Amino acid sequence: MPFAVIGGQLQCLSLNHQRTTTCRRRSTRTLMRAATTAAAPQAKAPATAASSAVPAGTESQQTIQIVDGKFSDYRWINGSWNLESSAFKGKEGKVDWDLVIDAEMARRRLLEDSPIPSTNEDPVFFDTAQIPWWAWVKRFHLPEAEKANGRAAMVGYFLAYFVDSWTGAGLYDQQNSFLGKLALHLVVFAILIFRSNDSLASLKNLFDEATFYDKQWQANWLNTERPKEQD
């Protein structure tokens, strides 16, 4: 499974650009800590979303808090994150999207914990689609993808090894045959679908949930013959 291995390496490379330079998967904890600390790099306001619901009072730059029933943050202007703000600038003066994601995460958490009235005076315009797709992928998808990739590579390697030992067809021959390519794809998709042990249970749950309403509707026809097509 060469491409999977290469894919894994690519991820390591791209991850190197991040502040966390290791290729290891970051846990939720560290991510959240990154979120909360990065949300207030300058102001010394309470860093966590939960505690910032209480007005900081003396701080001149308000971060992620509710003042007089309105959301308030010095980077939040006209219903959107002010991407021009120096607080969002990373190296080379470009927007560091991780900081924007952190800020929006904290904002949503705050508003979920303490909802505020909607008003016509200050509408919200921020759209998560404003953050480019690669910023999302880089931050949220790669750790997961890396695991799946690694697994696919291992499973693929062993399958290729067994096929070689049974049939004598080497890695190169396997890649060139139609059956080999088919098997390769099957492995990759199977790994994607069954990511962990509880995947089977959650797929079953999903299926049950998706068909539950159908059953409720069809209950009437269980013991009753449905009339033939007629108009």
Place this chain on the structure above:
Amino acid sequence: MPVASSKRDSLKKCQPTSRTERAGALRVCAIKDGAVLDRKLRVAVIGGGPSGACTAETLAAGGIETFLIERKLDNCKPCGGAIPLCMVDEFDIPAEIIDRKVTKMKMISPSNREVDVGKTLSETEYIGMCRREVLDAYLRDRAKANGATVYNGLFMRMEKEGPEGGYTIHFNSYEEGGKVGKPESIKVDAVVGADGANSRVAKEIDAGEYDYAIAFQERIRIPDDKMAYYMDLAEMYVGDDVSPDFYGWVFPKYDHVAVGTGTVINKSGIKQYQQATRDRSKVKTEGGKIIRVEAHPIPEHPRPRRAQNRVALVGDAAGYVTKCSGEGIYFAAKSGRMCAEAIVAGSKNGTRMVSEQDLNVYLSKFDKKYWLTYKVLDILQKVFYRSNPAREAFVEMCESEYVQRMTFDSYLYKTVVPGNPLDDAKLAFDTLGSLLRGNALRQGAKTVSFGSKQPEKVAA
């Protein structure tokens, strides 16, 4: 009730065993399915809401002797009272019934992102808001004009006389006013149960139960300047605070607004959700006076059994309320009409005995016609109301004109119109993106999923 009494006297002779009795006298018992009648077919419709009234109207127009029994002739049901455009056309609803024409629908996400849905509406398209007491009375009057007999009475129970016999309907008549009803009864060949979520007819035929949502609504008269904002605008709040599985609403009514919410999974928390809805809309509805508080069960799915022998259920009694939008008036009226049409066709305009098979024709047609609509709304509810990130994604999606056109078209005209496949693919892709982004923001990338798992509480 002189008519009913005299008929009852003449019916007394009829015993369940009198199969061989000579023809001539008015009989409603022991008549085989499809047998030719020497009189008109008699059908009782229990419940005079939109479904019952439309059933009675079509039955009476089809030459069937129809009795409509309704207890509260001035009932204002706590429902939104929104009627789609196709209902106005199909059921000839006159303009004066519609108090307000809503052309803007504001959806508000948990983080207060707002989207105005309705930009795609043309000049002539709107959602009609009406008062149920007015609409119901109008539809009942139309049934009466067609020849249906309307009784002000409370249905108590019914008895069936043998396997092929008729039904004796027992009800308390309030025709003469007063608080205590006078017990009366009529004999009929078939019964249509249109008596809502707590249907007694459904109990009589052992139709089985359904899950229900509880809807709570406060009608508030707000100051004129605030009311002006709700002139042609309705609001829809989503979020875990206003409802864990539905939405909170502010609908403009005749001269006031209705603020309410609903839930299935946590009915005991409804007061708290209502308070949250009031809080979220506080700035816009402040300083109002509550003129009425209402609560009502709303069915979640059809009953396991919707027809038995010569009894059929329509409207809320059958369980025809959509998920996601929680809409039922149109489907109630439509199911009533379809049921009546099936009875009229099966009985050859009231000249033959109607059969269970005729009623099954109605069910089969209804299911075939609307099943997809219900299923699509069920999927929408499951995907978009399941968590706050999903709701954020929902509101984000509604910004798209394509989504607005699709949702409004399907609401106004009650048909699921397949759109341009390319646009649909793009929509699916965008939806996925919005959902993934929303969940990523909530869960901090623990898992990339659609929010089926509860996010872990992260210690600060």
